[in-house]
Amino acid sequence: MITVKELTKRYARNTAVDHISFEVQKGQIVGFLGPNGAGKTTTMRMLTCFLPPTAGGATVAGFDVLEQPLEVKKRIGYLPESPPLYPEMETGEYLSFVGKLKGLSGAELGKQVDYVCERCAVADVKNKLLGKLSKGYRQRVGLAQAIIHNPDVLILDEPTAGLDPKQINETRELIKGLAGDHTIILSTHILPEVEQTCEQVIIINKGKLVATDSVHNLQNRARGAETVLVEIAGRNGSLEMVAVQSRLQQIAGVSRVQFKTSHGNRNVFEIESQKGFVRGDLARAVVEAGWDLNELRPAAMSLEEIFLQLTGSEAPTEQAATKGAQ
Ligand SMILES: Nc1ncnc2c1ncn2[C@@H]1O[C@H](COP(=O)(O)OP(=O)(O)OP(=O)(O)O)[C@@H](O)[C@H]1O
Ligand SMILES: [Mg+2]
Numbered sequence: 058m059i060t061v062k063e064l065t066k067r068y069a070r071n072t073a074v075d076h077i078s079f080e081v082q083k084g085q086i087v088g089f090l091g092p093n094g095a096g097k098t099t100t101m102r103m104l105t106c107f108l109p110p111t112a113g114g115a116t117v118a119g120f121d122v123l124e125q126p127l128e129v130k131k132r133i134g135y136l137p138e139s140p141p142l143y144p145e146m147e148t149g150e151y152l153s154f155v156g157k158l159k160g161l162s163g164a165e166l167g168k169q170v171d172y173v174c175e176r177c178a179v180a181d182v183k184n185k186l187l188g189k190l191s192k193g194y195r196q197r198v199g200l201a202q203a204i205i206h207n208p209d210v211l212i213l214d215e216p217t218a219g220l221d222p223k224q225i226n227e228t229r230e231l232i233k234g235l236a237g238d239h240t241i242i243l244s245t246h247i248l249p250e251v252e253q254t255c256e257q258v259i260i261i262n263k264g265k266l267v268a269t270d271s272v273h274n275l276q277n278r279a280r281g282a283e284t285v286l287v288e289i290a291g292r293n294g295s296l297e298m299v300a301v302q303s304r305l306q307q308i309a310g311v312s313r314v315q316f317k318t319s320h321g322n323r324n325v326f327e328i329e330s331q332k333g334f335v336r337g338d339l340a341r342a343v344v345e346a347g348w349d350l351n352e353l354r355p356a357a358m359s360l361e362e363i364f365l366q367l368t369g370s371e372a373p374t375e376q377a378a379t380k381g382a383q
Contacts, residue, residue: 064077066099105129133210155205285330
């Protein structure tokens with residue numbers, strides 16, 4: 058549905074987007090992730106034909122963003138970082154205005170306005186001035202205007218920025234509900250949001266693509282090594298930590314053994330190893346040493362750890378995520 062090839066945007070002093078390529082399949086919901094200034098908004102503006110690329114290009118639903126911008130715009134709904142809402146217009150009036158701009162008219166226009174008001178839960182403020190709406194409602198009206206012409210593709214630039222936790226949940230649910238009917242790219246600073254909402258992740262840093270994969274695969278391949286958590290108990294109640302550590306360290310392929318937690322007689326160690334490491338060796342070593350092996354499981358890496366590893370930057374915080382509110 059979306060194909061991006063070597064997309065590049067250079068400004069006088071810096072390259073905001075640097076030869077990025079990725080594809081998004083129909084009906085997918087993709088998280089676009091990156092620290093501040095990574096180039097997310099710039100990429101989205103190019104995809105929505107608001108900004109011409111310096112080099113490279115993209116197609117949306119088969120249409121070229123440079124050559125056929127009108128066709129692209131017909132098929133895209135865009136929620137910019139700050140939705141362009143006219144404060145002196147009422148919600149319903151504004152949505153009809155946007156609908157007309159997108160080529161709707163007559164009964165169809167009325168039907169679509171009612172539909173998006175219902176879908177985005179703004180029907181109760183239909184006759185209220187936009188300037189008097191709360192941030193959460195404004196964001197929902199922003200989403201409503203993005204879907205008014207039932208576009209194939211939705212490009213949402215930080216749709217939950219500046220919302221309170223309840224509104225964030227409602228907006229996430231709303232976006233999830235829209236997936237399937239629409240192909241969605243959403244940018245965010247909130248990593249759990251991507252884990253909860255998205256199937257695919259695109260991570261960019263300093264204008265460059267650093268990863269594009271499913272959330273699941275990213276977690277699996279993030280380290281060139283395998284990390285497992287093993288819970289061990291001593292038979293007679295006590296366990297010599299140092300002995301466990303040195304025993305496990307001796308297993309071929311193990312590169313690091315770290316004590317994690319202890320609950321009574323149950324002790325959890327994290328074991329990092331080279332790829333291809335056999336968990337059987339680990340289990341055998343524990344049993345042969347006369348300890349009880351309570352549990353052996355792969356340690357899933359959080360998206361936050363992956364993000365840090367890939368971008369070498371500070372993990373985005375909820376605080377950074379609310380910057381849009383100011
Ligand atoms: N009009 C412009 N002129 C010059 N540089 C720009 C312009 N717009 C953006 N940039 C630069 O391009 C880079 C990418 O900016 P962009 O807004 O795309 O980042 P972002 O990933 O959306 O960041 P944020 O998370 O803060 O929204 C930044 O270094 C920014 O300063
Ligand atoms: Mg941005």
